[in-house]
Amino acid sequence: MKTALIASRSGAATAAMAPVVNFLTSPQFVPENPDDTEVCDFTLGNPHEPVVPGFVEAIERQLAPRHHRWFAYNTGEPATIAAIAAGLRERLGLPFADADILLTSGAFAGLAVCLATLADPGDEVIFNSPPWFCYEPMILAQGLAPVRVKVDRQSFDLDLGAIEAAISPRTRAVIVNSPNNPTGKIYPPETLQALAELLARAGERHGRPIVLLSDEAYSRVLFDGRSFPTPSRFYPHTVVIYTYGKTLLTPGQRMGYLALSPQMPEREALREALFVGLLTTGMAVPNAVLHYALPELDLLTIDLGLLQRKRDRLVGGLRELGYTATLPEGSFYVLVRTPVADDWAFAAGLAAQKLYVLPGRVCELPGYLRLSLTASEAMIERALPRFAQALNG
Ligand SMILES: Cc1ncc(COP(=O)(O)O)c(C=O)c1O
Structure with a gap:
């Protein structure tokens, strides 16, 4: 929204942030109840498991x-x-x-x-x-x-x-x-x-x-x-x-x-x-x-062994289904090619199945999804059949 109240640099920053904000506020991508046990949330690098011991x-x-x-x-x-x-x-x-x-x-x-x-x-x-x-x-x-x-x-x-x-x-x-x-x-x-x-x-x-x-x-x-x-x-x-x-x-x-x-x-x-x-x-x-x-x-870290097992299970599972998915060397994220050009629409289809992912266009990668490995193991297991269904449906 344009208003004379806002400095032009702030207006430019707000416009550049629009894809993220649209995603985060779009009702189709926001679970009605984030504690619903059916929800699989791969969108952001947020915790879905107990905090690091200590x-x-x-x-x-x-x-x-x-x-x-x-x-x-x-x-x-x-x-x-x-x-x-x-x-x-x-x-x-x-x-x-x-x-x-x-x-x-x-x-x-x-x-x-x-x-x-x-x-x-x-x-x-x-x-x-x-x-x-x-x-x-x-x-x-x-x-x-x-x-x-x-x-x-x-x-x-x-x-x-x-x-x-x-x-x-x-x-x-x-x-x-x-x-x-x-x-x-x-x-x-x-x-x-x-x-x-x-x-x-x-x-x-x-x-x-x-x-x-x-x-x-x-x-x-x-x-x-x-x-x-x-x-x-x-x-x-x-x-x-x-x-x-x-x-x-x-x-x-x-x-x-x-x-x-x-x-x-x-x-x-x-x-x-x-x-x-x-x-x-x-x-x-x-x-x-x-x-x-x-x-x-400074001496603590998350369980990197668990994160790697989640990476391997998710990427292995997606590849078995026929998806093209990256195997990250580090960081939290797996990139998956969408079977259709419109990543936003594909992500919306998954969200309708309570499976939430980031459409690639939000990070300048149309035609991809970004999945965060901070999702729990249970979410990964629940998500794979839904990914299968999205591919076949
Ligand atoms: C590459 C990168 N840099 C910086 C940040 C910001 O990190 P923090 O919120 O911990 O300041 C993030 C968070 O997602 C990130 O992915």
């Missing part, structure tokens, strides 16, 4: 104040920062410094702060398509210009030639998301090395470095014993964006962080600007209790 206890242990400053403003409890940096050093094998970690209220906040801090109105930010459906609205909300580059349709790897061609003197940042939502792809070291070289060349050419925003929301959701090559190993101007919402499957508890690459030049100035960005973006940090609980929470 999660509630870790928070409970921090609820009662131990001194009068317990609930004071807190932008980074030193013990928490130290624990996060130690975990990152161990997992990624890079010398992340405590001072280069900034706590955020999730990856949403981390990305918003980076966009607000790095680019001026009208500057360009490149993202890869199919994308997480909030990149474009978030870029537009900051008054920036989104530049979409399609990944290779066969391999889902980055199209480096297309990224290079999309770079202009106004390019300030490139967003890369590995493991990827929605493709499940983990970009290999060779791709990241070549990306680093092309970004360095482009930065030189235009006389200003381009920042790589590495959205690592799913960096701990890996299958088949895979490791995760972080882009921050290859390109010094990288900011890692992380959220605990995926590793712990608790997206409603807002916690995450930004981490500057250990080789980031001009780190002091960037650190300071990002810190102010956190404040001016609305004090986008986790609540105090989560600060205190984070050293314990």
Whole structure:
């Protein structure tokens, strides 16, 4: 709805968010009763099973104040920062410094702060398509210009030639998301090395470095014993964006962080600007209790063995039925080709059977469905016969 009340950048963000909002509010895609045991919900990365053991206890242990400053403003409890940096050093094998970690209220906040801090109105930010459906609205909300580059349709790897061609003197940042939502792809070291070289060349050419925003929301959701090559190993101007919402499957508890690459030049100035960005973006940090609980929470993860078994059962079952389905290397998502061109109509047909999935067009992939592996095992078993029926009916 157009109104003179709203800033044009907000109007543009709202328009870009419309496919998601239409989906989430469309009565045909909203179960009348989400607790109906017949409902199979594959739409979003939301929990459908009990929370990770230890999660509630870790928070409970921090609820009662131990001194009068317990609930004071807190932008980074030193013990928490130290624990996060130690975990990152161990997992990624890079010398992340405590001072280069900034706590955020999730990856949403981390990305918003980076966009607000790095680019001026009208500057360009490149993202890869199919994308997480909030990149474009978030870029537009900051008054920036989104530049979409399609990944290779066969391999889902980055199209480096297309990224290079999309770079202009106004390019300030490139967003890369590995493991990827929605493709499940983990970009290999060779791709990241070549990306680093092309970004360095482009930065030189235009006389200003381009920042790589590495959205690592799913960096701990890996299958088949895979490791995760972080882009921050290859390109010094990288900011890692992380959220605990995926590793712990608790997206409603807002916690995450930004981490500057250990080789980031001009780190002091960037650190300071990002810190102010956190404040001016609305004090986008986790609540105090989560600060205190984070050293314990950082050690927990969802049951990845169970997630992989669900992946194998769902993908195996769908392929047996005749569907074309991807086998993700990481992240929560399986992509399934729809037997008809209209993914929205196909998803609506499934929803009529209480089987809820995301039509691909919501994440710029018409002709596909995106299924979240956070659905329960029971939902997968109940869903497969309905998928069979949809194929034959
Ligand atoms: C790729 C990607 N980045 C960022 C986010 C935002 O994560 P959070 O809600 O935990 O901040 C999501 C959530 O779905 C995501 O899939």
